[in-house]
Amino acid sequence: MNEYEEIRKEIDSYLMRRFKYRLSLVYLTPDNIIVTRRNKRVDLYLRIRRVASIFPPDCLIIARICFRKERIGNGAHFVSFLSGIALKYGFRYIGIESVNDKSSSFARKLGFYSIDGSNYAVSVKNLLSYFQNRI
Structure with a gap:
């Protein structure tokens, strides 16, 4: 199993535990994009990139994240979970x-910085520090 498939498996296990799904939700596309199958509670689209683009190299990019229940910490x-995955796999x-208005507020709250007004990034180190200080 390659690194990307291992990441997919860990995200799938996390979502199954967190949202009490019995069947696998997550699959990996040929171009290393992690996507959830259509369902009512979770919509996720995550790019895995090792090379620089508009984002820095070694970046896990959340292209879409949506939970049916909002503003309850999902x-x-x-x-926070993704930060641990990033650390484990060297991202x-x-x-x-x-981003839209909601996701830009969410990003700034967690310490992300704006790359160009519509894309945000944060170092895993800073994000882990943020979550550690919240406990």
Whole structure:
């Protein structure tokens, strides 16, 4: 199993535990994009990038994240979990792509910085520090 498939498996296990799903939700596309199958509670689209683009190299990029129940901590809990995954697999950044008003507020609250006004990034080190200080 390659690194990307291992990441997919860990995210799938997390979502199954967190949202009490019995069947696998997550799959990996040929171009290393992690996507959830259509369901009522979770919508996730995550790019795995080792090379620099508009985002820094070694970045896990959240292209879409949506939970049916909002403002109860699911997003922050997922980003905290994703920080641990990033650390484990040697990713140095987490990004959020093409933000809207809600996701830009969410990103700034967690310490992300704006790359160009619609894309945000944060170092895993800073994100882990943020979550550690919240406990």
